[in-house]
Amino acid sequence: MDSSAPSKKSRSKPLPTQATGAKLFHWLNIISLVMMIGSGLQIYNSNPVFGGRGGWQFPPIFLLGGWLAGGRHWHFAAMWLFALNLFWYGVYIFITRRWQHRFLGYNDLKALQNSQNQKRKNYSWHRLAYTAIIPVLMLALLSGMGMYKPAQFHWIVDLFGSWQALRVVHFISVPTVIIFALIHSLLGLKVGGLRLIQSIFR
Amino acid sequence: MFPDSPRLWQRRQFLQLSGLSSIGLLLGGCGLVGSDIIGKSFEPLNQSVEALLLNPQKLVPEFPASAIEPNALIINTFDITPDIDVKAFRLIIDGEVNRPLNLSLEQLQIMPLSVMTIRHVCVEGWAAIVQWGGVRLRDLVALAQPKANARYIYFKSADGYYESWDMPSALHPQTLMVYQKNGNPLSVENGAPLRVASPIKLGYKQSKWVTRITLVSELLPEKGYWEDQGYEWFGGL
Numbered sequence: 511m512d513s514s515a516p517s518k519k520s521r522s523k524p525l526p527t528q529a530t531g532a533k534l535f536h537w538l539n540i541i542s543l544v545m546m547i548g549s550g551l552q553i554y555n556s557n558p559v560f561g562g563r564g565g566w567q568f569p570p571i572f573l574l575g576g577w578l579a580g581g582r583h584w585h586f587a588a589m590w591l592f593a594l595n596l597f598w599y600g601v602y603i604f605i606t607r608r609w610q611h612r613f614l615g616y617n618d619l620k621a622l623q624n625s626q627n628q629k630r631k632n633y634s635w636h637r638l639a640y641t642a643i644i645p646v647l648m649l650a651l652l653s654g655m656g657m658y659k660p661a662q663f664h665w666i667v668d669l670f671g672s673w674q675a676l677r678v679v680h681f682i683s684v685p686t687v688i689i690f691a692l693i694h695s696l697l698g699l700k701v702g703g704l705r706l707i708q709s710i711f712r
Numbered sequence: 713m714f715p716d717s718p719r720l721w722q723r724r725q726f727l728q729l730s731g732l733s734s735i736g737l738l739l740g741g742c743g744l745v746g747s748d749i750i751g752k753s754f755e756p757l758n759q760s761v762e763a764l765l766l767n768p769q770k771l772v773p774e775f776p777a778s779a780i781e782p783n784a785l786i787i788n789t790f791d792i793t794p795d796i797d798v799k800a801f802r803l804i805i806d807g808e809v810n811r812p813l814n815l816s817l818e819q820l821q822i823m824p825l826s827v828m829t830i831r832h833v834c835v836e837g838w839a840a841i842v843q844w845g846g847v848r849l850r851d852l853v854a855l856a857q858p859k860a861n862a863r864y865i866y867f868k869s870a871d872g873y874y875e876s877w878d879m880p881s882a883l884h885p886q887t888l889m890v891y892q893k894n895g896n897p898l899s900v901e902n903g904a905p906l907r908v909a910s911p912i913k914l915g916y917k918q919s920k921w922v923t924r925i926t927l928v929s930e931l932l933p934e935k936g937y938w939e940d941q942g943y944e945w946f947g948g949l
Contacts, residue, residue: 556836557837590757
């Protein structure tokens with residue numbers, strides 16, 4: 511598990527060193543999101559956000575839980591992993607001050623506007639992408655809490671305006687997260703190659 | 713969970729193959745078996761959080777009558793729509809009470825009328841703003857003089873449907889036994905002559921065609937029609 515050790519297959523440069531907290535967050539986040547999305551689409555199918563009962567449904571290959579009750583069981587179990595992982599990651603980047611030097615900053619915005627250095631620009635695009643997903647994940651959590659407990663958290667439903675708006679926002683977080691994961695991977699590949707991708711998952 | 717596949721695969725190959733979609737596929741494959749285990753493992757935790765979130769005295773904000781969505785309430789029934797003779801109808805309240813009751817609809821309608829406009833939320837994901845009118849369940853329970861050991865409440869319906877609730881939710885001031893919907897007498901499809909309505913529980917907890925309310929000290933093995941099929945028991949909102 512030592513990330514600085516050279517890989518057995520190639521004798522190329524050692525993988526970049528990644529902080530354990532960042533690696534753990536990536537693993538748990540990806541696992542929890544697969545479960546949340548699979549079970550979420552299972553729940554979606556019982557009454558599609560778009561079209562109601564007659565609406566288009568997701569095919570079984572994307573689903574988790576078997577039926578509505580099972581989908582809900584998975585969703586409200588995986589929510590703890592998803593939410594606590596996000597919470598502890600927030601605490602972690604705050605304590606380690608990663609939020610100050612690892613996320614999008616004023617420098618990046620300046621580079622995106624003025625820099626002639628394409629590498630520097632790619633780097634900033636990547637930071638923009640992975641910084642932008644944090645509010646999306648938080649929005650998924652907030653809208654989900656509003657739908658899970660609309661009587662106790664009625665202010666969340668009010669915040670989104672209507673029940674349908676709440677459902678749409680919660681659902682839209684699925685394609686948003688998937689598109690983000692692709693962009694994040696592609697930009698990561700562009701900035702640091704396969705070695706960078708490997709380093710975060712080892 | 714994966715009965716025979718792991719031995720055939722080396723771990724490395726397995727990890728290489730499992731991208732997002734194949735993890736989803738494997739989880740989907742064991743979903744039905746696994747969801748029972750997952751449900752049973754996490755329901756106690758989720759239930760204690762739900763009970764903790766519930767403030768039995770706090771009113772859920774209501775909507776103005778103009779917000780009513782007359783066509784949004786979908787009719788869901790597990791089996792038949794029972795044909796009840798309103799004149800012969802009786803609501804029985806029994807179990808752990810000192811004064812069992814046997815009430816006609818006229819007697820219920822003499823009691824103070826509570827009207828509330830709330831969001832009815834279905835487990836399927838849809839919701840409808842509905843105005844309900846009826847008697848507070850807490851008033852009925854008080855009339856029956858519950859014993860100190862009464863901790864749960866069962867609703868039995870004319871169509872064979874059955875449900876059980878925790879007492880704090882049942883005694884919530886917005887948990888009503890209703891005979892009016894959107895200002896009109898309740899229709900048979902919506903549960904006439906008498907049904908449960910509450911903003912703090914999912915739709916499947918809100919039994920229609922209720923004929924018997926029984927207070928108990930412990931939950932029976934049968935917790936509710938959908939719960940016994942695998943749905944969550946508390947069903948709080």
